[in-house]
Amino acid sequence: MEYTTLQLVWFGLIGVLWTGYLVLEGFDFGVGMLLPALGPGRDAADTERRKRVMLTTIGPHWDGNEVWLLTAGGATFAAFPHWYATMFSAFYLPLLLVLVALIVRNMGLEYRGKRDNETWRKRWDLAIIGGSVLAPLLVGVALTNVVRGLPIDKDMEFAGNFFTLLNPMSLLGGLVVLGLSLTHGAFFLALKTDGDIRRDARALGTKVGLATAVLAVVLLLWLGLTKGTTWSWITTVIAAVALLFAIFMNTKGKEGLAFIGTAVTIAMAVATYFFALFPDVMPSTLAGGTSLTIANASSTELTLKIMTIAAVVFTPIVLIYTAWTYWVFRKRLTTRQIPAPVPVA
Amino acid sequence: MDALDLARWQFAITTVYHFLFVPITIGMSLIVAIFHTAWVRTHNEQWLRLTKFFGKLFMINFALGLVTGIVQEFQFGMNWSDYSRFVGDIFGAPLAFEALLSFFLESTFLGVWIFGWGRLPEKLHAATIWLTHIGTVISAYFILAANSFMQNPVGFTFNPETGRAEMADFLAVLTNKVQLVTFPHVITSSYMTGGAVVLGVALWMWMKHDGTADAPMYRSAVKVGSVFTVIASLLVIITGDLQGKIMTEVQPMKMAAAEALYTSEDNAGFSIFTIGSLDGSKEVFSIKVPGLLSFLATGDFGAKVEGIKELEAKAKELPAKVEAQYGPEVAKLATADSYTPNIPMSYWSFRLMMGLGFLATLFGIMSWMAARKEKAPSGRLWRQIAIWTPLLPVIAISFGWIFTEIGRQPWIVNGLMTTATGVSPSVSAGEVLFSMIVYTLVYAVLAFIEVKLFLAYVRRGAEPFEAPGDPTDANEDRPLQFAY
Numbered sequence: 001m002e003y004t005t006l007q008l009v010w011f012g013l014i015g016v017l018w019t020g021y022l023v024l025e026g027f028d029f030g031v032g033m034l035l036p037a038l039g040p041g042r043d044a045a046d047t048e049r050r051k052r053v054m055l056t057t058i059g060p061h062w063d064g065n066e067v068w069l070l071t072a073g074g075a076t077f078a079a080f081p082h083w084y085a086t087m088f089s090a091f092y093l094p095l096l097l098v099l100v101a102l103i104v105r106n107m108g109l110e111y112r113g114k115r116d117n118e119t120w121r122k123r124w125d126l127a128i129i130g131g132s133v134l135a136p137l138l139v140g141v142a143l144t145n146v147v148r149g150l151p152i153d154k155d156m157e158f159a160g161n162f163f164t165l166l167n168p169m170s171l172l173g174g175l176v177v178l179g180l181s182l183t184h185g186a187f188f189l190a191l192k193t194d195g196d197i198r199r200d201a202r203a204l205g206t207k208v209g210l211a212t213a214v215l216a217v218v219l220l221l222w223l224g225l226t227k228g229t230t231w232s233w234i235t236t237v238i239a240a241v242a243l244l245f246a247i248f249m250n251t252k253g254k255e256g257l258a259f260i261g262t263a264v265t266i267a268m269a270v271a272t273y274f275f276a277l278f279p280d281v282m283p284s285t286l287a288g289g290t291s292l293t294i295a296n297a298s299s300t301e302l303t304l305k306i307m308t309i310a311a312v313v314f315t316p317i318v319l320i321y322t323a324w325t326y327w328v329f330r331k332r333l334t335t336r337q338i339p340a341p342v343p344v345a
Numbered sequence: 346m347d348a349l350d351l352a353r354w355q356f357a358i359t360t361v362y363h364f365l366f367v368p369i370t371i372g373m374s375l376i377v378a379i380f381h382t383a384w385v386r387t388h389n390e391q392w393l394r395l396t397k398f399f400g401k402l403f404m405i406n407f408a409l410g411l412v413t414g415i416v417q418e419f420q421f422g423m424n425w426s427d428y429s430r431f432v433g434d435i436f437g438a439p440l441a442f443e444a445l446l447s448f449f450l451e452s453t454f455l456g457v458w459i460f461g462w463g464r465l466p467e468k469l470h471a472a473t474i475w476l477t478h479i480g481t482v483i484s485a486y487f488i489l490a491a492n493s494f495m496q497n498p499v500g501f502t503f504n505p506e507t508g509r510a511e512m513a514d515f516l517a518v519l520t521n522k523v524q525l526v527t528f529p530h531v532i533t534s535s536y537m538t539g540g541a542v543v544l545g546v547a548l549w550m551w552m553k554h555d556g557t558a559d560a561p562m563y564r565s566a567v568k569v570g571s572v573f574t575v576i577a578s579l580l581v582i583i584t585g586d587l588q589g590k591i592m593t594e595v596q597p598m599k600m601a602a603a604e605a606l607y608t609s610e611d612n613a614g615f616s617i618f619t620i621g622s623l624d625g626s627k628e629v630f631s632i633k634v635p636g637l638l639s640f641l642a643t644g645d646f647g648a649k650v651e652g653i654k655e656l657e658a659k660a661k662e663l664p665a666k667v668e669a670q671y672g673p674e675v676a677k678l679a680t681a682d683s684y685t686p687n688i689p690m691s692y693w694s695f696r697l698m699m700g701l702g703f704l705a706t707l708f709g710i711m712s713w714m715a716a717r718k719e720k721a722p723s724g725r726l727w728r729q730i731a732i733w734t735p736l737l738p739v740i741a742i743s744f745g746w747i748f749t750e751i752g753r754q755p756w757i758v759n760g761l762m763t764t765a766t767g768v769s770p771s772v773s774a775g776e777v778l779f780s781m782i783v784y785t786l787v788y789a790v791l792a793f794i795e796v797k798l799f800l801a802y803v804r805r806g807a808e809p810f811e812a813p814g815d816p817t818d819a820n821e822d823r824p825l826q827f828a829y
Contacts, residue, residue, distance in 0.1 A: 067444060081434060081437055085433065090771065096779075111405075318445065321453055321454075328457060343805075
């Protein structure tokens, strides 16, 4: 492959990794956020069982889902070192918050059920909910800032500050990622549970789905009008149609199709961002600044070749065993299947 | 303190903390896999009970290793952006490989293992914990290859046009001679640590339950743990010795710093203990084994070991050479006020690593002997052994890393780029200070919670035997064997 083709391939693959991350961890963020909305049941015991059903649906999967983020980070480092360096140092404080959000949330998922103690569970509930809200919100803010452009000086260094990042478009981007995760999570729960939770998740999914659709359309139009290309408009339209399709399928009780619909929406939203970004990877808004482009931010041809071989060989294997785990845990969960809590106070 | 000092402190705190959990994860995943396999092979109840007991302790520890590992993937870009630009073409690839080949494997199959009780055929289920373990080992390989590049950069060329180090030979990066001795050293010390944790916990429980029906089960675990600890520690010593010789070859300054050897010596001695001036340049009192340093460094008791003064003088000539070849901009990367690492830190961390490791080995041997008898040992000494055996290797490993990284200073990539030139220019001291406080507080709280939970699960002991459910059972309402 030509060097320029390899660079293009890796630009596309970084997009695929972000898609994988947002589609997969998107639903487990959504489930985390939905704890206070879908948790409450008839009484305290029912509430606890409902929460445990919700968390157990994502139990075997969330850790693997999160690896997509680490892989996106690692692949950006390897394929576009300047992109990795500029982006991660520019988003210093928001990324710190993302990391803390992921840390407390993951600890919550792992530790919540390890003691049979109300205070213990309440605190970890807060960690799970807070982390599940904060992480996608900030990831959305960061990615939107990348597309929108940032003050980057001639040495590829970020020349703004924390408040530069809090612009209206990026905040809207954060809300859209939050909303999409929430909707995607509701459809996932409807697909993976049975009984009351399934019914409640469907009802709530339609509502948050419609609210998200409004926000997403505003964002994508805004982005399209400032940065749009033919391709980004095409993916924008597919994203919008897929989201409406998902909501419609949800109301019809076709939960699998609804879930596929939100997955396609997220994938097409990421594609829209990447088409709007092309051929930059981090445009500079500064006069005399250096925009990071696919060409000037990338690794050498040899590194990209090695990485391409690894991706071609190992990505299918990862996809196969990941798919297998979803097959292993394909059964719907109900509150009746929840075992007694571990007797450790 | 400026942004550089703070960024170094932060890296030290987050990385040492992360690596408290990593060796336990690597080592314990193997032992749990062995217990699980023993259950599947023999259907002896004790192995299933031990699998679940140590599996829970493993999970409590794994959670912290996992969450602190996320920080590792990002902090090169966040705090060390100029370093990331300079070496990204080489250093990024092992990190990406690690994510793709190992993180997916360990995370995915661990998820299946935890939730797989009663849902998978038993052999397949046992295979998932083995795959998890293999994932942790692959992960160690790639991240150590990245670190070995920092100790001994190979497989690259410097491109004056782009001003960065670029990949020339990936295989050379993966088979760096430093890597080939570091990887076995780290893996065997992780096995030693995993063994020591199992040994310490099992010994405690054996003593507590001596004379009860559970005693033979805990005794079996003591045997497994102590065999692991002792055999692995012998391998740690062998690989550590090989590592010292390679280190002398590629980083002579580090070896000189390890002994605070200021002037070159033939038949150089190794001091077990020294009282001297703070920078280590004058000694007041010292217990020395003649020729031992020469032997550790080269394998020959009489050989010459280069001293700090000579090495410092040699290193001082480097910037001028680089400038002549590549110009003043590149020479800045190699310019430092001093090329000598912190001597007391290097000296003491090296000794603490070895001393604490040897002590753990001794405890391992004593426990191995004790487990040959049917009656559990008792008394204060043995309780202390049960408590300290798991902690010693963990602390020793931390000192090992502190030595490895401090001894490389002032370089971030040995001989190529100084740490001072690698830090992120756009991140202020205030921001780093803030993040350092946040990490430290969060990590401290999590450590407190983790240790309390770990001890609560140790005290609870192994659950009574319960046969795993039948995966072919079609009853929809059958309770899960494990749920969050």
